[in-house]
Amino acid sequence: MSLKSSLRGTGVAIVTPFNEDHSIDFEALGKVIDFQIDGGIEYLVTLGTTGETPTISKEEQIQIIEYTYERVGGRVPVVVGIGGNNTLAVVEMLKTFPLQKATAILSAAPYYSKPSQEGIFQHYKALAEASPKPILLYNVPHRTGKNIDAETVIRLAKEVKNIGGIKEACGNFTQFAHILRDVPEDFLVTSGEDDIAIPQIAMGMQGVITVAGNAFPKEVSTMVRLALDGKFKEATSINNKILDVFTLLFNENNPAGIKAFLFEKGLIKNELRLPVVPLSSPNHQKIKEFLRNYIA
Template sequence: MQFTGAFTALVTPFKDGVIDEERYRELIEWQIEQGINGLVPCGTTGESATLSHEEHREVIRICVEQANKRVPVLAGAGSNNTKEAIDLTRFAKEAGADGALLITPYYNKPTQEGLYQHFKAIAGEVDMPFVLYNVPGRTGTNMLPCTLARLFKDIPQVKGVKEATANLTQVSDIIEQCGPDFQVLSGDDFTVLPLLSLGGCGVISVVSNIIPGKMSSMCKAFKEGDIATARKLHFGMQGLCRAMFIETNPIPVKTALSMMGKIGLELRLPLVPLMENNEKTLRCCLQSHGLLG
């Protein structure tokens, strides 16, 4: 399986309104040094919704270049406009990404048949591995297990799903209906360990922006059958996972990275800085986990 273990849904650092390439490259390098298994540029955590198409392409290009095939790059390339998704996916392939992360179309709320036809249309134009992204809390649409099973059966490019419902019944249904070769990645940091126990293969993580080594170590421990270590790491990360969602992602994780000196704190509207009380809570959490000097 190509997409296994802990993949970081990378933040996009900004400086004075533009991409901070230097800090972005440093963040990617640190992630790889810490043992992360893969990288995801231009996901939700990367503020893809407020990147121009030119910036979107630049973020993918930088990530692929910096990773330099040391770990897989799964590039965010989805859209609620099928033609736009085709164009972004084509660029991801041309840039050298190992796969494309394709979100279910948001706002226009397609039916299950519409979801199927959307991904089929992209596959008709671009031949590269796809990991579909199901996050109803952001899109308003839940891609059902039967739809995923149909896509996996009919479309060779479809290799797996980032499942961000936090619904373990749905995860179980997906694995049951799609079989063991379908790669199910958690899109929710709280449920990685139970998802692995059902037959999932990893996570696309927010919290691994700040603790890449711990998240990858938990996935590795589980894979090696060291359940006690995996469970210890799971519970050890829960406080940080909660802190990463104290307000809308990626506000807390970018704030945390700035407190750690990894990036400057700059968000794009409509995202705004943490409320003062939440900033204090986050700082205390980072200090208690030994992440601040």
């Protein structure tokens, strides 16, 4: 089964909850996972960058993967985030992490190094050859410092067997159109940008991997299903209700914004690992006010 069919709809890049001593709060993680599935999302993404993976040890990452499989219990597909700018280290993780129950691997483009397009191609080719599961590219240049150009995405899609799709978050609609036009028919193209997911779906993307869905799984997944069914007026109506959420999430950084929402909903403690810190009081207050006035 191609990723285009198995990962159609809404995937949530879930947070990693922490206790006050910054150990992993597995009880809260279980609550978050159940909240997503009960809210109607199609799949989960664990250990994405929203999960603060740069601050989580390999041993902890393995524990989180195994716990996620156990808690999900086959109810929805699980995508595992594994990435970095040391290709050999990522390859080693792909060979040694417990990935048997994963549907795919989400891997962000190498950050900071700013490799050439050929370097990006060779990086993903090495990952695809090592991975026991299909690779989902993740293009987020405002964080990594380097765009995966449309031509590179299309080349990877056509030439590398184990590359199954892309989470696209470059913000460039011309690039989206290029990719959607030229990739193979069974190649998954999904949004990585909550605020423009509806027009991206209108262009032909198959859904979204969302941050906002952590706190609003029912709203986001319903909105995406409506958009995929061509019911854009109804989808936009839901989008308008949560439009301010997209700003509140990223006022300071991710995942401080979404963790504040989840804290106010009673799902997690408002704890993050340095260098990320909780939202400032004024921005946290804005989230409290939004939730106080929100009518589901």
